[in-house]
Amino acid sequence: MPPSTGLANAIVTGLVTGSIVALGAIGLALVYNIAEVPNFAHGELLMLGAYMALLVNKPATVPVFELLTQAQAARELTAVGFAVLFLLAAGSALAAVYLLGGMPALKGSWWPGDPSSALALGVHLAVAAVLGVLVVVGFPSIWTGLLLSALMLAWIAPFLEKVIFQKFRAKDASLATMLIVTLGLSFVLRFGTQAFYGGQVRTYVVPQVGSVFGYDVGLSAAKFFDLYVTGSGITMHVIDTGPNPDQAMFTATYSWLAALALLAATVGVAFAAYRWRSGGAEGYGTGHTVGPKLTAALAGIVTFVALLFALSGGGTVPDSSAFSTRIRLSLMRASVVVIAVVMMGLLHFLLQETKLGKAMRASSDNIDLAKITGINTDRVMMATWIIAGAFAAVGGVMLGVLFAQLTVNMGFFLLLPMFAGVILGGLQSVYGAILGSYIVGLSMDVGIYAIPDIGSVYRIPIAFAILFVVLLVKPEGITGG
Template identity: 85%
Template sequence: MPPSTGLANAVLTGLVTGSIVALGAIGLALVYNIAEVPNFAHGELLMLGAYMALFVNKPDTVPVFKELVTASRTLDALGLAVLFVLAAGSALAAVYLLGGTPALKGSWWPGDPSPALALGVHALAATVLGVGVTLGFPSIWAGLLLSALMLAWIAPFLEKVVFQKFRAKDASLATMLIVTLGLSFVLRFGTQAFYGGQVRTYVVPQVGNVFGYDVGLSAAKFFDFYVTGGGLTMHVIDTGPTPDEAMFTATYSWVALLGLVALTLGAAFAVYRWRSGGAEGYGTSHTVGPKLSGAVAGVVTFTALVFLLAGGGSVPNSSALSTRIRISVMRASVIFIAVGMMASLHFLLQETKLGKAMRASSDNIDLAKITGINTDRVMMATWIIAGAFAAVGGVMLGVLFSQLTVNMGFFLLLPMFAGVILGGLQSVYGAILGSYIVGLSMDVGIYAIPNIGSTYRIPIAFAILFVVLLVKPEGITGGS
């Protein structure tokens, strides 16, 4: 009898959930810290992002645009041209919102670039993105790219035509909150009026080709673990073929497991000491500080040793303990995409002129303005980032749950706010940490507490939030 899923599977599911919550919470925290907008319409940005991907993935379900569909999920030349214009135009629109025509001529670049060069680079980049979307049609990944490009100008456009007007009149925080609530209803029911209220889905391929090999993307992979007197056995099963197919079996003796743990911790600690070595190291102020360096070194070492120390074997007839982890390539991609985007944001905040301006504006926007920072451009850049992150989160949410509804963003809004508050309102990194704690508490909670359904996932997350805030009202990171 195969093992059943347990705590390990709940933790992995929580990491997937936390990744989606984090993609939304990052934009929520950035907008609140810099633009001072408690954006209750942020969930609708995720929803819009999910629906924008339909232009590429299922164009025959998009009103008006479906007239350009010649067959099921097939566009004519005019339809592909429209997709190209949507993608390339969105890229240029996002740059334009950074400062109008001067931004297209490179005013937001460091230094003093040639206007002709900047225009050429922007046009080339927009063309490459447009070609990427049209060549990728009707892939969900091309839909993800179009969605991110569309929200990268829609979000700052909303800032320009709505929030900026109220901020100019010194609207109070309560007024801004009401405005965002009103905007959320407009976006939600406007989308429903255009698309209709029925549940929609993406077309996600079952099999993908990776380096010449067919890999099941949606089919679950079962990682079965058996603890015996001799050590640990891992058995991996692919549910894509019929019947299920065993991929490989690896056995680790207790000595090998002890060595794996010792070498992993040793590598992580060694890299940590090297990076925090003062004049001989890089120091904590650099992009990749000691803690992050040590964590990355530990993960890389652990992954390498898992393959190097694996011995052959077979599934044991009996075991003292067994458990199963269920994952698919699509679910794993949620984590990898989220981590990749977070790493890009970290680099932007720490190593670019724009990122430093964003951090200065977050600390004190009035002081930043006095010191010569273009705070209007910083706000627009903040909304661009928030929109792109929200779009990716929305598409990943649609892929994960295999359905799109106009309420999908609203249902994720509370976990996003919980993640931001739990981590610390003044810290983007705190929002990331808080989001993963919220995701883990939701999925581990319904596993740990028997006889309750998924309906209680969000209440469990808020129970954790209340407990943490009672101990540390400023959040886990204390706003640092």
């Protein structure tokens, strides 16, 4: 009898859920900290991002755009349709740059130093053209839809800031007023999308099989990672449910000595990496983009994975075991975590190592002081919304892929977990928002596992119960600013 899913599976599922929540919460935290907008319409930005991907993935289901598809093949575009896609992608990239400061921004005013106007304009046009070509060549892949969606939300979000929120901020609107404005905008976006697309549930076309180094790999089919604990050691058995019947992919047995060696080596390398990055025993280290804790985590993960294969011995599934559990994961679900982590890494680099990132951090601390010191806070504001829009788009598309359906309410249902993640982590820290989001995701899925009788409908209340407990102990949030 195969093992059943347990706590380990709930933790993995919680990490996937937390990644989706984090992609939305990052933009929510950035906008609140810098633009001082409690954006209750942020869920609708995720929803818009999810629907924008349909322009590439399923163009025949998009009103008006369906006229540009070939009648005999719903997922094929006419030449005019491909031209429109190219213009949407390239135009969105240029529009995002334009919103940083108009034509001077297109001519390089936001670049460091004093670049040639012709050179900067040429680079912007070339990059926009490359992005347009990528969207056309990649049609109708869901990943190409993800790219187009991110490009479009990267100008739609700052455009909303420019035409709506900036006007209210100029009139010194109170926080309560801004909250009502964002609520009103959320209804406009949600029901406007419903009026255009209709109220029916939509889905993406996601490939079932992909090619990796010449081998066909099931992308959507679940992979079962079965773990067996016996008196002689630990056995890991990986099953691919894509083929019919199910096919064993990998079986490895680790003796208790090998398991202890793996654990000791992982902890040792992680500790050594931490000491090295922090400056050793003398403590003379300086700040790094990849700090001591992150270095230790990365070194530990790499060591663990490498030794996992190096120390594995061929084995078979045991007839009996003292303990067994199963983790259910597909490559598509794993890609959600990978994409989220990569985007967080890019954001971390931007905040720590670029002039724009330093300006964003200064504006977050004190926007008036930042303005006095010569920082172009209007450009920082636009850049913040561009980043928030792009993250929201990726989160929306990943949410549609994860749950295999798109509805106009999908972003609204995720809004409360996003706010819970931001508040739990600490309102003044984007890193706190990331940490809080993963705690929210884990609490939702682990909570359902721990209390199975209450049902999945109580996933969000469980997260808020954790939120209340943490805030009673530490009202300023986990990171405390």
